[in-house]
Amino acid sequence: MPCNDRGSATLWGVALMGLLMSVALAFAVTGSARVARHRVHQAADLSALAAARLALVAPKSACTRAAALARQNGADLSSCTITGAVADVQTSLTISIPGLGPRTLTGRSRAGPSHDHPAR
Numbered sequence: 771m772p773c774n775d776r777g778s779a780t781l782w783g784v785a786l787m788g789l790l791m792s793v794a795l796a797f798a799v800t801g802s803a804r805v806a807r808h809r810v811h812q813a814a815d816l817s818a819l820a821a822a823r824l825a826l827v828a829p830k831s832a833c834t835r836a837a838a839l840a841r842q843n844g845a846d847l848s849s850c851t852i853t854g855a856v857a858d859v860q861t862s863l864t865i866s867i868p869g870l871g872p873r874t875l876t877g878r879s880r881a882g883p884s885h886d887h888p889a890r
Contacts, residue, residue: 795868799867799868802865803865803867803873806863806865806875807875807877809843809844809845809863810845810861810862810863810875810876810877811861811877811879812843812877813839813840813843813844813845813861813863813877814840814845814859814860814861814877814878814879815877815879815881816839816840816843817836817837817839817840817843817847817850817859817861817879818836818857818858818859818879818880818881819857819881820832820835820836820839821833821835821836821850821852821857821859821881822855822856822857822881822882825852825854825855825856825857825882826854826855829852832850832852832857833847833850833852833859836850836857836859837850840859840861844863845861845862845863845877846861846862846863847859847860847861848860848861848862848876854882855882855883856880856881856882856883857880857881857882858878858879858880859878859879859880860876860877860878861876861877861878861879862874862875862876862877863875863876863877
């Protein structure tokens, strides 16, 4: 009795491995994009805190310090505004997603005193 499905298990095995590799690649790309998103938001938060710390003492150097801190965290400082004791910063990070090309992620943060009244 001849068997016509000889070697079909190999084809099914290769197809299943291809599917599993595609799913693993999708998870890896999604994970790296999430890490980059957290990095750009973390850089914005830390930069805003650094700028707010210097906002009243040395407002001209506050944004310079924020830019340096953003670079140390792997992002670029897109904008920095100091209004009184409040620092408002925006950071950006460009990543490359396979199949979609380069994408720019942005993070924004604001830091300053919790109230507008002078301390007693």
